[in-house]
Amino acid sequence: MAVTTTQRPLVRAAGLVKEFRRVKRITGRLGALRTFVGRDYDVIRAVDDVSFDIAGGELVGYLGPNGAGKSTTIKMLTGILTPTAGTVSIAGHDPSRERKANALNIGVVFGQRSQLWWDLPLRESFRAVRDLYGVPQREGDRRQGELVELLDMDEFLDAPVRQLSLGQRMRGDLAAAMLHQPRLLYLDEPTVGLDVVAKQRIREFVAHANAERGTTVVLTTHDLEDVEQLCRRIVLIDHGRVLYDGALTELMARYAPYRDLVVTLAEPADVDVRGAEQVARDGLVVTLRFRSDQVRAPEIIAAVTSVHAVVDLSVVEPRLEAVIGRIYTQRGLPENPA
Ligand SMILES: Nc1ncnc2c1ncn2[C@@H]1O[C@H](COP(=O)(O)OP(=O)(O)OP(=O)(O)O)[C@@H](O)[C@H]1O
Numbered sequence: 001m002a003v004t005t006t007q008r009p010l011v012r013a014a015g016l017v018k019e020f021r022r023v024k025r026i027t028g029r030l031g032a033l034r035t036f037v038g039r040d041y042d043v044i045r046a047v048d049d050v051s052f053d054i055a056g057g058e059l060v061g062y063l064g065p066n067g068a069g070k071s072t073t074i075k076m077l078t079g080i081l082t083p084t085a086g087t088v089s090i091a092g093h094d095p096s097r098e099r100k101a102n103a104l105n106i107g108v109v110f111g112q113r114s115q116l117w118w119d120l121p122l123r124e125s126f127r128a129v130r131d132l133y134g135v136p137q138r139e140g141d142r143r144q145g146e147l148v149e150l151l152d153m154d155e156f157l158d159a160p161v162r163q164l165s166l167g168q169r170m171r172g173d174l175a176a177a178m179l180h181q182p183r184l185l186y187l188d189e190p191t192v193g194l195d196v197v198a199k200q201r202i203r204e205f206v207a208h209a210n211a212e213r214g215t216t217v218v219l220t221t222h223d224l225e226d227v228e229q230l231c232r233r234i235v236l237i238d239h240g241r242v243l244y245d246g247a248l249t250e251l252m253a254r255y256a257p258y259r260d261l262v263v264t265l266a267e268p269a270d271v272d273v274r275g276a277e278q279v280a281r282d283g284l285v286v287t288l289r290f291r292s293d294q295v296r297a298p299e300i301i302a303a304v305t306s307v308h309a310v311v312d313l314s315v316v317e318p319r320l321e322a323v324i325g326r327i328y329t330q331r332g333l334p335e336n337p338a
Helices: 028-037 070-078 099-105 122-132 137-150 166-178 196-213 224-230 248-255 297-305 320-330
Strands: 011-023 041-054 059-063 085-090 106-110 184-188 216-220 233-238 241-247 258-265 276-282 285-291 310-316
Touching: 011 070, 041 070, 041 085, 041 241, 059 070, 059 196, 059 224, 070 085, 070 184, 070 216, 099 106, 106 166, 122 137, 122 166, 137 166, 166 196, 184 196, 196 216, 196 224, 216 224, 224 320, 233 248, 233 320, 241 248, 248 320, 258 297, 285 297, 297 310
Parallel strands: 059 216, 059 233, 106 184, 184 216
Antiparallel strands: 011 041, 011 085, 233 241, 258 285, 258 310, 276 285
16 A cells, blocks of 8 residues: 655745834923833734645745845744744754754755854854864865865965955855855855855855755845756745745646747848737837747747748746735735736
């Protein structure tokens, strides 16, 4: 008889809520009086009933506009904050109650804030991290050697962290977070402020850790190229609530089921063909938009070239930026595709 086992997810967030109290500002004499009598508070519900499961080996983008509640969620997942309501389980542990056990399972990188020792050379920071997690000497040397090679850090291993460039420091932070080989890696804006080459290096490293080591990754970023290159699944939140949780391809298919055919004509003209709409014309260059789920690019190309002399053409996929931009502007999922 076949036995079916349901594997427990590595991350389980169930009905997560986090409220903050913020002192109400009351101006004038009444305000001064209030400071004696007691304070009034506004309650801010930064995370409002968020639930999701993440299986081992997934690479999930946790996205949302500024102030959506991403960092607050990540802080509850890492155990830095205790939820107002709801539960978190990371590999069976409650992160805010079992901080030590949880620390062994997770690695955290905050792009805006280094976890490294500012005055120590990078090499010494690595040593301190290895000691903290009790990584045996030989195994630690092996892991560190591998990370130094993967992230090309040999040149600046002996420089104090405060002297490193942002890109070098980020590589150091990533390596430090991986030295104890966590099952789960949280990356909060890991490419912020980096140049294109440095960003690419970070992305390649994250993809490698996920593919080769099976490290589960939760990535928070405003750089949608990070998302396009790395994430199969995204969880999109706003006002502390989940708007979308699913495959990136599904989001694109649902909200941007079109492609653009950009043609350069030999003679200036408007183009009118079945199955496509002319959405722009700039000199000889005409942009035609068609539903990629209803008609195929070669059919549109054939229709155009049968009427017009075409000098050049390209098919352009919709960008995630356009879809996410609409969602953020409307502060919700669009009713219709673009
Ligand atoms: N310690 C705190 N006290 C009071 N309010 C807070 C606190 N931390 C966060 N907030 C509020 O909670 C809301 C969510 O903030 P959070 O930092 O989680 O957003 P975010 O999605 O990470 O934003 P960003 O992309 O700008 O980093 C915001 O309105 C923020 O002002």
